[in-house]
Each structure stands twice: as C-alpha cells, then as structure tokens.
Amino acid sequence: MEVIMARQIMLQARHALHELLLPQAPALVVFSSVLVIIALLIVRRRIGSSSDTSRRARDEQLLRKLPSPPGRLPIIGHLHLVGSLPxxxxxxxxxxxxxxxxxxxxRLGAVPTLVVSSASGAQAVLRTHDHVFASRAYSPVTDILFYGSTDVAFAPYGEHWRQVRKIATTHLLTNRKVRSYRHAREHEVSLVMAKLRREASAGAAVDLSDLLNSFTNDVVCHAVSGKFFREGGRNRIFRELVEANSSLIGGFNLEDYFPALVKMDMIRRTVCAKARRVNAMWDQLLDKLIDDHASSNKQPTAAEESDDFIDVLLSVQHEYNLTRDHIKAQLAIMFEAGTDTSFIVLEYAMVRLMQNPRIMNELQAEVRNNIVLANNKGNKEDVVTEDDIKTLAYLKAVIKETIRLHMPAPLLVPHLSMADCDIQGYTIPAGTRAIVNSWALARDPSYWEDAEEFRPERFMEAGGGSAAAVDYKGNDFFYLPFGTGRRICPGINFAISTTQIMLANLVYHFDWELPLELAEKGIDMTxxxxxxxxxxxxxxxxxVVPQD
Incomplete structure (x- = not known):
C-alpha cells in the first residue's frame, strides 16, 4: 500500500516541482527533489511524540478556520499554486x-504560512503583535551563510539579536554615520560619471545594469572595509559572493518547506554543500580584512566618525561580547542587503524615466536648474553632491514612486510567531510563519489612486499629492518597502542616500536614449x-552629453 501511495505522490510532486524550479533546472534535480519528498513521507510517520501529535492536532484545528485556497495536495500543500513570481x-x-x-x-510544504495582503493585517502582525512575530524561521542555508544566523536580519528573536540590532542602529547606521560616508559615495559617483563620459564620446550604449550594480557594491565595500577595498580586486570578489548568496537564499530550498529534512544527515551533507563552499570564500576574505584592521596601528577604542564598519565592530567587540564569527555575520549581511536594494531601485528608476519622457524632463529641469542656481557652478564635470540634493523634492518623489512599484524585497523577510495570538478573530498558533506582501499593499487601489501608473506627483507636497506625508519609516501600513516594527530594516538611510546621489548625477550630466533595437520594441520588463x-x-x- 505504501508503494502505491508513494507512486501517486511522486506523480503529484513531480508536476508541482516543475512549476517551482527554474525552467533550466536539470531533470536530475527535479527527480532528486521528488525522491527527497517521498523519503520525508516515509520517515515522518516515525517522528514525533504523543505530546507533539496532540499539539499539532490542536494547531491544525485553529488553522483550519483561516481562509485558504482549494487545491491543497498531499505533502506539498499549496506549493504548486505559487508561481515563478510569488x-x-x-x-x-x-x-x-x-x-x-x-x-x-x-500550506507551503509542511509549513503553515499566514499571508497578509491588507494594511490592517500588516498592522496587526507588524505593530500590534510585533512582539509575537519578531522572530525568524530556521533555515539551514542562511544558518551557514551568516554564521549560525547571528546577523541582524536572520537571527531569531532574543538577546543576541537585540545586541546586534543595537550595534546597527546606534553605531553602524545612524544618520550621522551614514552622512560621514558621503565623500566616499561622491567619489564613487565621480568614477561612474567619468566612465559614462568616455562612453558618451563614442556614442556607445552602456550596460547600465552592470554599472549600477558595481557602483552600489563599491559604495558598500568602501563603507565596510575602508578606502583600500579595491586592493587585489576585493570589490569584484565581494560582488560575486553577494550574487552567490542571493542565488542560494532566493532559491527553492526543500529544507525550508520540509524542516524535518534537516534531521537527515544525508540532506545536511548534500543540500547545504554549496552554501558551505560559499561561506568558506566569505571566511577567507573577511578574515583577511579583519586581520588587516586589527593589526593596524589604530587602537580599538571608541569608534570615530571616519571609521569604516570593521573599525566600528572591532571597537565595540568587547562591550557587546562579539566573537569573530559575529562580526563576520554582520559584515556579510551588510554586503547582501546594501548592494541589491540600491541597485534595483536605481535600475528601475531609469527604466521608468525612459518610459515616461515627461517625468524625465521634469526631473532633469529640477536637478539642473536648482543645482546651478544653488552653487553657481555650471561646470558639467562637477559631481552633484549630497548637499546639493537636499531640496530636490521631485527627485525624492521619483525614488519613492519607483520603490512603490518595484520593491526590491516584495515579501520582506518572513516572520515567525513565538506564541499564540488573536488576529481579526482568528487564533494564530505559535510556530506559524507570516509573509507580508508589501508589493501587493503598494499596488492596492484601495489605498492608491491609479495604482499601476508611475506618478511621482502623488508624493509631492506641492499640488497636494495624496501620499505627500508617506515616508519610509513604516507608519503607513500600505507602504512598507523596508518593513516596520522591531524588524524594520536599519539601513534605510544608507540605501536612500546611495540611490539619491547617483540618480541625481545620472540625470544632471546626461540625456539618455534607447539603443535602436530597444527603441523599436521597448524595454523588457520581465x-x-x-x-x-x-x-x-x-x-x-x-x-548623451547635453548641449548648452
């Protein structure tokens, strides 16, 4: 009977996993994944005490009361309903x-998951019951990549997380500290502008995606490790490691949906092998950087304004009882979170501006007119500075609107409930994962007029924009690009500062045209x-360098 049942589940799971895995994934990967699921089916009957069984039955009764889609399959649950864009x-x-x-x-595999798609629901989970949903689910991949999940993003809620959160908010990413890196950001911008001028003189198309990705990576590298981050091509290595991390964390990891698999030694040895190889490369590079800083003449005293992230972490190491692995975990997550967010927003901003010439013209007029008037420069080779852009309201509105339509992390990082709690008349059991669909909230016509249109004016005070008072702080639950509550992203100011200065310079120094092939078919938005x-x-x- 078990053999027949296994065959039936194999057919169902094979179809579902074809939908989940990337189209180019080898058939062997799909087949192996199916075998793993069947193995789980066989071993699950042998796992769990009577008390565990009783608790699961009680939780199941509570969860059944929640609205849920039909079509749930054995073992894989609703996974087959989640497409390539979850x-x-x-x-x-x-x-x-x-x-x-x-x-x-x-039911995502064996994991009950509460999906939140309304502002009231987001407020309940992330504000009213923030203390309950402040933890993270265990993931073998992030556990390996971030040194036992001891970083500020993936650490479970507890004393260690509170300490690293305090370090981030009071030492690493304060407004004053972020501003202290402004000259480094301006220097990196100047290098990009110089490269673009060379390309403009040749009339050539540039890969702006690659250029912006390199820029945001270099800004983070500079902040993390200081002015010598390019030595030995370290910045390029960091960029490759960030991409490797992103691929691993964002991939379909069976053990995240079937936690019982983690108990199987074979799975621990094989599934996480690539994560261990990537972590070993992080180890080698971060250890070298930390050793260089630790062996410098500078004493590990109170952090100074000019210190990079490594200097700061070494200066507070004893105060916060940080091990070397703790320091490496914070550095690794700074690279991961700091690079992608700014790059994605910058790229989408340029895409939207190219699709909307009126908005591009208005933004260029604001930047060019105000900066020339404010500084009496007029020299097109000068770099727009962070002081220059303080009053550029339309620039800031363009970035807010870009983020609204194209949130880099549309589902944020999943939360995990630590106790039972009541939300909207439902009892949510402890151990339930919660996903807040901030992308859906930001496109909900209940909160946004013409929700699918790119309209920066909605964020402008001048003209009475409907969202003029909305900011990034998480007080408006229909606009949560960085989350809210205890787990709000601590790097908001860093990301926005990086985005603003680069976008201002791109539209100040250059006009932009589509290559002939794109002009005919338009920009691919896949x-x-x-x-x-x-x-x-x-x-x-x-x-194109504008003609005066």
Missing part, C-alpha cells in the same frame, strides 16, 4: 480566496524572483 501569485490568490481582513493561510526581485534583461542605454 508576490504576484500570492496577491492573486488572496484576492480570490483571502478573507475580508486580508489574511490567508497557505522579472526574476529570488532574495530580491530584479529585471531579467540588462538595461542598455546611450548616454
């Missing part, structure tokens, strides 16, 4: 099968989902 699939599922309060339960959502195709544009 934020879109979850929005559509919630619209059809979610409750009036924007709550929906999905997206790929991973740890962040990004465009699949490279953005190729022709920079």
């Amino acid at each position: 934020h879109v699939s979850l929005r559509d599922l919630a619209a059809k099968h979610g409750g009036d309060g924007g709550l929906m339960l999905l 997206e790929s989902f991973g740890v962040t959502v990004h465009r699949t195709e490279k953005l190729l544009l022709v920079p």
Whole structure:
C-alpha cells in the first residue's frame, strides 16, 4: 500500500516541482527533489511524540478556520499554486480566496504560512503583535551563510539579536554615520560619471545594469572595509559572493518547506554543500580584512566618525561580547542587503524615466536648474553632491514612486510567531510563519489612486499629492518597502542616500536614449524572483552629453 501511495505522490510532486524550479533546472534535480519528498513521507510517520501529535492536532484545528485556497495536495500543500513570481501569485490568490481582513493561510510544504495582503493585517502582525512575530524561521542555508544566523536580519528573536540590532542602529547606521560616508559615495559617483563620459564620446550604449550594480557594491565595500577595498580586486570578489548568496537564499530550498529534512544527515551533507563552499570564500576574505584592521596601528577604542564598519565592530567587540564569527555575520549581511536594494531601485528608476519622457524632463529641469542656481557652478564635470540634493523634492518623489512599484524585497523577510495570538478573530498558533506582501499593499487601489501608473506627483507636497506625508519609516501600513516594527530594516538611510546621489548625477550630466533595437520594441520588463526581485534583461542605454 505504501508503494502505491508513494507512486501517486511522486506523480503529484513531480508536476508541482516543475512549476517551482527554474525552467533550466536539470531533470536530475527535479527527480532528486521528488525522491527527497517521498523519503520525508516515509520517515515522518516515525517522528514525533504523543505530546507533539496532540499539539499539532490542536494547531491544525485553529488553522483550519483561516481562509485558504482549494487545491491543497498531499505533502506539498499549496506549493504548486505559487508561481515563478510569488508576490504576484500570492496577491492573486488572496484576492480570490483571502478573507475580508486580508489574511490567508497557505500550506507551503509542511509549513503553515499566514499571508497578509491588507494594511490592517500588516498592522496587526507588524505593530500590534510585533512582539509575537519578531522572530525568524530556521533555515539551514542562511544558518551557514551568516554564521549560525547571528546577523541582524536572520537571527531569531532574543538577546543576541537585540545586541546586534543595537550595534546597527546606534553605531553602524545612524544618520550621522551614514552622512560621514558621503565623500566616499561622491567619489564613487565621480568614477561612474567619468566612465559614462568616455562612453558618451563614442556614442556607445552602456550596460547600465552592470554599472549600477558595481557602483552600489563599491559604495558598500568602501563603507565596510575602508578606502583600500579595491586592493587585489576585493570589490569584484565581494560582488560575486553577494550574487552567490542571493542565488542560494532566493532559491527553492526543500529544507525550508520540509524542516524535518534537516534531521537527515544525508540532506545536511548534500543540500547545504554549496552554501558551505560559499561561506568558506566569505571566511577567507573577511578574515583577511579583519586581520588587516586589527593589526593596524589604530587602537580599538571608541569608534570615530571616519571609521569604516570593521573599525566600528572591532571597537565595540568587547562591550557587546562579539566573537569573530559575529562580526563576520554582520559584515556579510551588510554586503547582501546594501548592494541589491540600491541597485534595483536605481535600475528601475531609469527604466521608468525612459518610459515616461515627461517625468524625465521634469526631473532633469529640477536637478539642473536648482543645482546651478544653488552653487553657481555650471561646470558639467562637477559631481552633484549630497548637499546639493537636499531640496530636490521631485527627485525624492521619483525614488519613492519607483520603490512603490518595484520593491526590491516584495515579501520582506518572513516572520515567525513565538506564541499564540488573536488576529481579526482568528487564533494564530505559535510556530506559524507570516509573509507580508508589501508589493501587493503598494499596488492596492484601495489605498492608491491609479495604482499601476508611475506618478511621482502623488508624493509631492506641492499640488497636494495624496501620499505627500508617506515616508519610509513604516507608519503607513500600505507602504512598507523596508518593513516596520522591531524588524524594520536599519539601513534605510544608507540605501536612500546611495540611490539619491547617483540618480541625481545620472540625470544632471546626461540625456539618455534607447539603443535602436530597444527603441523599436521597448524595454523588457520581465522579472526574476529570488532574495530580491530584479529585471531579467540588462538595461542598455546611450548616454548623451547635453548641449548648452
């Protein structure tokens, strides 16, 4: 009987996993994944005490009361309903099968997951019951990549997380500290502008995606490790490691949906092998950087304004009882979070501006007119500085609107409940994962007029924009690009500062044209989902030096 049942599940799981895995994934990977699921089916009957069984039965009764889509399959649950762009699939599922309060339960493999698609639901999870949903689920991949999940993003809620959060908010990413890196950002911008001028003189199209990705990576490298970050091509190595991390974290990892697999030694040895190889490369590079800083003449005293992240972490190491692995975990997550967010926003901003010439013209007029008037420069080779852009309201509105439509992390990082709690009349058991679909909230016509249109004016005070008072701080639950509550991203100011200065310079120094092939067919907006959502195709544009 078990053999027949296994065959039936194999057929169902094979179909479902074909939908989940990337189209180019080898058939062997799909087949191996199916075998793993069947192995789980066989061993699950042998796992669990009577008390565990009783608790699961009680939780199951509570969860059944939540709205949930039909079509749940044995073992894999609703995984087959989640397409290649989960934020879109979850929005559509919630619209059809979610409750009036924007709550929906999905069974993602063996993991009950609460999907939140309304501002009221987001407020309940991330503000009212923030203390309950402040933890993270265990993931073998992030556990390996971030040194036992001891970083500020993936660490479970507890004393260690509170300490590293305090380090981030009071030492690494304060407004004053972020501003202290402004000259480094301006220097990196000047290098990009010089390269673009060379390309413009040749009339050539540039791979703006690659250029912007390199820029944001170099800004983070400079902040993390100081002015010598280019030695030995370290910046390029960091960029490759960030991409490797993103691929691993954002991939379909079976053990995240079937936690019992982690108990199987074979799975621990094989599934996580690549993560261990990547972590070993991080180890080698970060150890070298830390050793260089530790062996310098500078004493590990109170952090100074000019210190990079490594200096700061070494200066507070004893105060916060940080091990070397703790330091490396914070550095690794700074690279991961700091690079992708700014790059994705910059790329999408340029895409939207190219698609909307009126908005591009208005933004260029604001930047060029105000900066020349404010500084009496007029020298097109000068770099627009962070002091220059303080009053550029339309620039800031363009960035806010870009983020609204193209949130780098549309599902944020999943939360984990630590205790039972009541939300909108439902009891959510401890151990339930919660996904807040911030992308769906930011496109919900209940909160946004013409929600699918690119309209920066909605964020402008001048003219009475409907979202003029909305900011990044997480107080408006229909606009949560960086989350809110205890787990709000501590790097907001760093990301926005990096984005603003580069976009201001791109539109100040150059006019932009599409290459002939793109002018005919338009910019491809196909997206790929991973740890962040990004465009699949490279953005190729022709920079043109404006004629006075």
